[in-house]
Amino acid sequence: MASLLQGSCSSTRPAIHSLGVSSDGDTSRSISFSSQLNNLSFKSLEKRFHVQRLRMGTLVRAESISKQVEVDISLSPRVNSVKPSKTIAMTDLATALVQAGVPVIRLAAGEPDFDTPTVVAEAGINAIREGYTRYTPNAGTLELRTAICHKLKEENGLTYTPDQILVSNGAKQSALQAVLAVCSPGDEVIIPAPFYVSYPEMARLADATPVILPTLISNNFLLDPEALKSTISEKSRVLILCSPSNPTGSVYPKKLLEEIADIVAKHPRLLVICDEIYEHIIYSPAIHTSFASLPGMWERTFTVNGFSKAFAMTGWRLGYLAGPKHFVAACGKIQSQATSGACSISQKAGVAALGLGYRGGEAVAKMVKEFEERRDFLVESFRELGGVKISEPQGAFYLFLDFSSYYGAEAEGYGIIKDSESLCKYLLDKAQVRFSDFSDDFS
DSSP: OEEESOOTTTTSSSSOOOOOOOOOOOOSOBBEEEEOOOTOOHHHHHHHHHHHHHHHHHHHHHHHHTTTTOOOOOOOOHTTTTTOOOOHHHHHHHHHHTTOOOOOOEESSSSSOOOOHHHHHHHHHHHHHHHHOOOOTTTTOHHHHHHHHHHHHHHHOOOOOOGGGGSSSHHHHHHHHHHHHOOOOEEEEEEEEEETTTTTHHHHTTOOOEEEEEOGGTTTTOOOOHHHHHHHHHEEEEHHHHHHOTTTOOOOHHHHHHHHHHHHHTTTOOOOEEOTTTSBBBTTTTTOOOOOGGTTTGGEEEEEESSSTTTOOOOGOEEEEEHHHHHHHHHHHHTTTTOOSSSHHHHHHHHHHHTOOOGHHHHHHHHHHHHHHHHHHHHHHTTTTTTTTEEOOOOEEOOOEEOOOTTTTTEEETTTOOOOHHHHHHHHHHHOEEEEEOOGGOO
């Protein structure tokens, strides 16, 4: 279960709600929270949603019968293969509680709780005032792609030209298009676990097979090169790396990346998608290394990045992909038939963000400092809580917490805590704290 290092709507420091643990560290006791839901609970909301769905279904059937028309409501096998997001489901329920007047501390959505830096926001406002509201080139404005090339050269040691950059509506779109561009039915996409919940579904949308490669908390959830060796097959097409990691906050040291690169180099079909969206949110002494900067990796690496995390621009929907022209052009072809170019206003704001200075300048440094203080506070607090395992994150703004010692415990007024999903529901119901359930990240 992951917890964001972000504040609630009423406080800049996250509230810690501890599970009931006896003084001798016995974690088999019952768990209890005082409830302030005023007779409105998670279970009642679930029931309400279920009733609404039944009513909608009844209306559809009634209309069909009255018209004597049977509609084929089947979905494509590709869509049916995609799993719904538990994170989104929990978000919807938390939102319903908020709308009902219940204060919920949100510690799950992957976004900073800071405002977009003023200079960046003003650039977007000025773009609107100056009429910069029309379509842009599919790949993004030359101004922004040139600025991205400069950033990659100065900060990452990577050399690209503007035609090797594709600006999209967020890093998620960039990663998805990369998978769609290079995977064929039956190909395998290797994904170290724990992982960002969308990675396996991206593979499934491309009719590829996600191959989950477990990691260990004792190794800070970093990929074991020997395990990678034994996993690669003739069907292996893509390896997805995320550093700093969502959801663990682990940062891959350069030496480990070099070992992984040596293995990748032995397999001509194997490409790498490196998600570097959290690169600026990193805590000393950890250092970020771009995988494409390693010998022989530029030619086979898609570097995915964006503006959402470091610059607190989640709602602006702006990301980008850098890579060899042949692959980037293929991704651009997909984008041209899907969304076309990213928002013109956001692109102007993106140029301003990259103009803040090296690694985002003071504006980003201030946010990172606050994230680090929150991390230190939470790590210390959870380490005092019996039965909780934790790997201290070196980047991003998450804590990946192992509460498995509480599974099987009975929570007062709720029932048995069976797994991470039921624990999340219990915390939302009784403590009004919304966490993310990443139990499937190990499947």
